[in-house]
Amino acid sequence: MPSKTTEIILKGIASAPGICIGKAYLVDKEGVDVVEKYAITDDKVKNEVNRFKSAVTRARNELSDIIKGVSEELRQHAGILETHLILLKDKMLYGKAIDIIKTELVNAEWALREATTQAKSMFNDIADPYLKSRSTDIEHVSERIMRNLVGCKDVNISTIDKRVILVAHSLSPAETSQIQLEKIMGFITDRGGKASHTSIIARTLEIPAVMGLDHATRVIKNDSIIIVDGSEGLVIVDPEEETLIKYDELSKKYALRKADILRKSDLPAKSADGHLFTIMGNIELPEEIVAVKDHGGEGIGLFRTEFLYMGRMSFPDEQELFHQYREVAELMAPDPVIIRTLDINGDKAISGIAAPEETNPALGLRAIRFCLKKPEIFKTQLRAILRAAAYGNVKLLLPMISGCEEVRQSFKIIDEVAASLEKDALPYNRKIEIGAMIEIPSAAIMADALADLVDFFSIGTNDLVQYTLAIDRVNRHVAYLYNPLHPAVLRLIKQVVDTAKKKHIRTFMCGEMASEIINLPILLGLGIDAFSMAPQSIPAIKNMIRKISVKGARTFMKDVLKKTSALDIVQLVTDTYGDILSNGIHDQK
Ligand code: PEP
Numbered sequence: 001m002p003s004k005t006t007e008i009i010l011k012g013i014a015s016a017p018g019i020c021i022g023k024a025y026l027v028d029k030e031g032v033d034v035v036e037k038y039a040i041t042d043d044k045v046k047n048e049v050n051r052f053k054s055a056v057t058r059a060r061n062e063l064s065d066i067i068k069g070v071s072e073e074l075r076q077h078a079g080i081l082e083t084h085l086i087l088l089k090d091k092m093l094y095g096k097a098i099d100i101i102k103t104e105l106v107n108a109e110w111a112l113r114e115a116t117t118q119a120k121s122m123f124n125d126i127a128d129p130y131l132k133s134r135s136t137d138i139e140h141v142s143e144r145i146m147r148n149l150v151g152c153k154d155v156n157i158s159t160i161d162k163r164v165i166l167v168a169h170s171l172s173p174a175e176t177s178q179i180q181l182e183k184i185m186g187f188i189t190d191r192g193g194k195a196s197h198t199s200i201i202a203r204t205l206e207i208p209a210v211m212g213l214d215h216a217t218r219v220i221k222n223d224s225i226i227i228v229d230g231s232e233g234l235v236i237v238d239p240e241e242e243t244l245i246k247y248d249e250l251s252k253k254y255a256l257r258k259a260d261i262l263r264k265s266d267l268p269a270k271s272a273d274g275h276l277f278t279i280m281g282n283i284e285l286p287e288e289i290v291a292v293k294d295h296g297g298e299g300i301g302l303f304r305t306e307f308l309y310m311g312r313m314s315f316p317d318e319q320e321l322f323h324q325y326r327e328v329a330e331l332m333a334p335d336p337v338i339i340r341t342l343d344i345n346g347d348k349a350i351s352g353i354a355a356p357e358e359t360n361p362a363l364g365l366r367a368i369r370f371c372l373k374k375p376e377i378f379k380t381q382l383r384a385i386l387r388a389a390a391y392g393n394v395k396l397l398l399p400m401i402s403g404c405e406e407v408r409q410s411f412k413i414i415d416e417v418a419a420s421l422e423k424d425a426l427p428y429n430r431k432i433e434i435g436a437m438i439e440i441p442s443a444a445i446m447a448d449a450l451a452d453l454v455d456f457f458s459i460g461t462n463d464l465v466q467y468t469l470a471i472d473r474v475n476r477h478v479a480y481l482y483n484p485l486h487p488a489v490l491r492l493i494k495q496v497v498d499t500a501k502k503k504h505i506r507t508f509m510c511g512e513m514a515s516e517i518i519n520l521p522i523l524l525g526l527g528i529d530a531f532s533m534a535p536q537s538i539p540a541i542k543n544m545i546r547k548i549s550v551k552g553a554r555t556f557m558k559d560v561l562k563k564t565s566a567l568d569i570v571q572l573v574t575d576t577y578g579d580i581l582s583n584g585i586h587d588q589k
């Protein structure tokens with residue numbers, strides 16, 4: 001009779017790939033769950049405000065110390081912690097809490113809790129996953145002030161002296177950035193998701209992480225043996241002997257393959273039949289260039305510039321943008337840097353701009369629509385881009401293009417900007433390539449006309465899938481329908497690539513679809529010229545390209561296009577390329 005199994009399997013969100021097996025270490029974090037409200041008299045207001053301000057100062061000192069101690073590999077993420085420093089004094093939090101103390105005559109703890117709730121709800125209403133995760137940043141910053149207000153101790157991960165797997169209700173970026181790789185094998189949390197900074201840091205550190213497990217901290221006891229499968233989003237508690245053996249083998253295989261693939265990441269991405277592809281990295285901050293270079297990236301295929309506008313009280317000025325763009329261009333030269341102009345949402349919480357109320361922000365005043373409505377903001381950025389283009393191989397990319405008119409209007413503004421730079425006698429380069437992002441079906445349908453206007457296309461599959469299939473990309477209730485291998489998406493991409501080839505312009509792909517190896521035979525078969533992705537995915541994709549023949553993939557596409565469902569297409573890819581693909585590393589699920 002088989003023995004009764006005692007192992008427990010928990011399913012969460014696959015946040016950073018890899019497998020680790022080890023002892024659980026429950027992070028004992030003192031939180032402030034219950035906040036009392038009490039009234040204060042007029043003469044105590046000054047005192048209460050000062051008490052709040054000193055708690056903020058202590059929180060500030062703690063964060064500054066953490067930033068000073070950040071390790072080399074996480075230097076590029078110190079920006080997130082610096083954002084937390086700025087958030088400490090943010091109007092919405094700091095200003096509001098002081099306001100509440102003064103106007104409602106209540107204690108500082110209550111005022112802080114109120115201000116936090118209001119600030120968080122503003123971010124929670126935003127569809128964009130990155131901006132939504134800002135709500136967690138507010139929470140982390142507020143928790144730090146609160147701990148200082150009531151005198152609770154802070155968790156110090158850097159003092160853990162055994163080799164363990166962290167189990168926490170939630171981990172802030174500040175806490176995660178204290179992780180020492182020789183001690184911490186991986187971590188799991190009840191809260192959080194893939195778009196959170198904590199998960200981004202885990203991927204940078206390349207340690208397995210599973211988040212959003214709900215009640216892992218209640219199920220798992222200190223020192224229990226756990227298996228973390230960060231690629232599948234699984235945690236196995238008290239595993240059976242058999243499970244342990246299986247995962248031990250899997251983890252060894254994973255480590256060997258990963259080391260091998262990383263070693264070869266500098267080799268060109270030349271297909272088995274000799275076609276050369278350019279593989280570039282997506283970045284959000286200039287510091288991420290290091291990760292692109294370390295993983296064999298051959299340029300920046302998508303520089304998401306909106307991040308330089310966030311977590312601050314005012315818009316960056318031309319000089320600041322110019323310095324950042326120039327730095328990226330110079331560091332990457334002669335490789336290309338494709339700078340995408342601002343892709344912000346209409347209801348984005350950036351001070352100084354009256355954001356419209358939108359019931360459907362994904363279909364609202366975002367990206368190029370926003371920029372064309374606010375030409376002064378657009379011009380400031382365009383001046384900085386054209387100036388940086390004098391110092392490297394810079395290309396410009398226009399997001400959310402829905403038709404030719406937006407491109408024509410943008411070109412008019414770009415010409416005006418060039419004329420103003422000429423007048424100011426500043427070095428600039430107007431002769432840069434300008435591309436359109438193809439992420440709205442209307443742009444794909446108009447590809448022939450658009451190709452006459454721009455120098456290249458870049459397919460943004462994250463949005464193209466959303467708008468083609470009418471699936472909100474951040475709505476978990478319809479997430480099961482979100483599939484880039486849907487035949488409608490593939491037909492649209494085919495139309496774009498075929499048209500681009502006829503018109504002799506190149507087609508890049510910079511959405512997440514490009515980073516999943518299962519999609520690769522299809523993308524090569526469709527004829528995409530260059531790919532851009534999260535830096536950590538580059539080695540596996542380059543490695544896989546070397547194993548696939550483009551000629552074979554083109555023939556294979558004929559069968560793919562006969563299929564009528566994503567499920568059938570996945571099955572066909574697995575049947576035809578299963579052996580090759582199973583040797584790849586699924587860096588991103
Ligand atoms: C996309 O839509 O695929 C894309 C790359 O842009 P973003 O994810 O920034 O919207």
Ligand code: MG
Pocket residue numbers: 439460462463
């Ligand atoms: Mg997009």
